[in-house]
Amino acid sequence: xxxxxxxxxxxxxxxxxxxxxxxxxxxxxxxxxxxxxxxxxxxxxxxxxxxxxxxxxxxxxxxxxxxxxxxxxxxxxxxxxxxxxxxxxxxxxxxxxxxxxxxxxxxxxxxxxxxxxxxxxxxxxxxxxxxxxxxxxxxxxxxxxxxxxxxxxxxxxxxxxxxxxxxxxxxxxxxxxxxxxxxxxxxxxxxxxxxxxxxxxxxxxxxxxxxxxxxxxxxxxxxxxxxxxxxxxxxxxxxxxxxxxxxxxxxxxx
Numbered sequence: 112x113x114x115x116x117x118x119x120x121x122x123x124x125x126x127x128x129x130x131x132x133x134x135x136x137x138x139x140x141x142x143x144x145x146x147x148x149x150x151x152x153x154x155x156x157x158x159x160x161x162x163x164x165x166x167x168x169x170x171x172x173x174x175x176x177x178x179x180x181x182x183x184x185x186x187x188x189x190x191x192x193x194x195x196x197x198x199x200x201x202x203x204x205x206x207x208x209x210x211x212x213x214x215x216x217x218x219x220x221x222x223x224x225x226x227x228x229x230x231x232x233x234x235x236x237x238x239x240x241x242x243x244x245x246x247x248x249x250x251x252x253x254x255x256x257x258x259x260x261x262x263x264x265x266x267x268x269x270x271x272x273x274x275x276x277x278x279x280x281x282x283x284x285x286x287x288x289x290x291x292x293x294x295x296x297x298x299x300x301x302x303x304x305x306x307x308x309x310x311x312x313x314x315x316x317x318x319x320x321x322x323x324x325x326x327x328x329x330x331x332x333x334x335x336x337x338x339x340x341x342x343x344x345x346x347x348x349x350x351x352x353x354x355x356x357x358x359x360x361x362x363x364x365x
Contacts, residue, residue: 159304
């Protein structure tokens with residue numbers, strides 16, 4: 112069975128992380144499937160809304176580290192970047208249902224969603240610094256705008272988890288519900304959107320995002336350049352080596 116499931120019904124395309132045995136960690140191939148699904152949603156007039164969801168126990172553990180090291184994003188057209196540009200540019204509404212951990216890109220992709228619903232067990236984290244890396248998905252731009260600088264700095268510089276109520280407080284999520292209900296609640300909200308005139312949804316989203324859309328894509332490019340360079344540097348090598356060896360990294364010399 113595919114590790115990314117896609118299903119369209121009543122105008123709603125649902126993209127589901129389906130790799131529970133690996134905590135829904137994302138491989139390059141999975142990014143490719145999601146990028147293709149987003150491109151289809153953009154071009155298919157029968158799709159009016161996209162829902163992204165995981166399992167009630169976990170949304171996503173972020174990148175699959177072993178796969179990431181074996182298949183690092185080596186160009187601007189890598190699957191991960193195709194996916195990120197796709198969700199940043201999608202004209203139609205994106206709804207996310209998040210329960211359990213949402214690590215790294217599991218959190219940063221939410222900045223590009225229009226409605227986000229969280230289970231009360233949700234735990235968000237952006238631990239890029241802890242891996243010797245920098246933020247991605249334009250989160251270095253969008254997190255300070257949404258959270259305010261100091262709370263964004265705490266989330267991005269310390270890389271520690273914050274939880275559903277804190278995410279609600281800073282505006283990352285719209286509502287907190289029991290984890291067993293979050294996917295169903297997001298689907299219900301998506302169906303409400305799908306019943307509305309698509310032209311009005313697209314125009315309203317375009318007007319709200321305004322000139323920021325270009326700034327987001329430009330910031331992604333800046334982050335991609337820094338990310339690619341830092342991936343080859345000693346801090347990231349130490350972080351990934353420690354992760355694979357299941358030891359604490361030592362950054363005292365990097």
